[in-house]
Amino acid sequence: MTDALTDDGLRAGARDPELFSLVYRTYASQVLGYLKARGVEDPEAVMQEVFLAVLPRLDTVSGGLGGLRTFIFSVAHARLVDDHRRQSRTPVQLPFDADLDQRAESSAEAEALERVSPQEVLALLQGLLDEQREVLTMRLVGGLTVDEVAAVMGKSAGSVKQLQRRALTRLREQSAVKEYVAP
Template sequence: MASTQRSGRSGPDALTDDDLVAGAHEEPELFARIYAALAPAVVGYFTGRGVEDPEALMQDVFLSVLPRVGSIAGGVAGLRTFVFSVAHARVVDHYRRVERRPVSVDYDPLLDDRAAPSAEAEALVRTGQTDAQLLIGTLKPEQRDVLMLRIVGELSVDDVANVLGKTPGAVKQLQRRGLKALREMVSEGVSAP
């Protein structure tokens, strides 16, 4: 009998290993269940990584993942790991594109309100970034990747190691150091730059 491991969620969006068994659902229904169960976490991962349009990038991930659902092993855990492997690759690609083609913005003197809060502070408020996102953004990139995949992606240490191409020991060390750095920033009352 197949396992009924859950995706970590409960309610109508819960996804079980039984849902992924061939023939358990019609293809559109299966895709809808997978999307409902994993899309919020993927958007959260992209938002935490500072992607400009997290919803668009999330849709790109699912366009890549859904045709391969039948070939993914490991049930819900394997599917989640695969989805976040693709998501992580999309983030890396996104930032490579951004670095190659910086965005140019025309100067508009009517929008220049530098006498008030700094332009950086205003931009962060407009993008809706929270203090937590700002603090996580101050971490080293590898620590940030590990924490985002572990917390937002709800991946195990082994799964994060597979996504990032690292050993489980390295992932644990990066997680420990990242959490320690965040604790120190919060306890010292240091606000993010």
């Protein structure tokens, strides 16, 4: 084993997959431990980068086992520094917590519901075709997705989108006529 990891062995077998496999098996766990201990975000991925950088340069290593170990860990250290620099430039990403969200703006849906009485909403919905009313009710009141509405109604997602578009267009037209006629 150690004969292959001498200067002559490294130069002679630099492109030999078995030599690389030997180097990897010998040092991978040590490199991984080093990267984990130093706080690398994804130590397994960085370890792979280290050995991908080492492979094409095995024939340049001198100093036998000590030189090879030094070379591998110098590459690992460089990748560690790169990872720490990347982490320092990348903002911390935290998951969204609705309980901590202090924005006070209401949604467009809430504002619309405040402006229009329930009776007016029912009157507007009565002016729609049954399928259009069904789609809007499930989408807006029920909060279902297009795919969920399609499954409930036994229709394709495209036909549900079309029904929704036509229903909203019809509601806009009704509102425009109401505003025009209103005193």
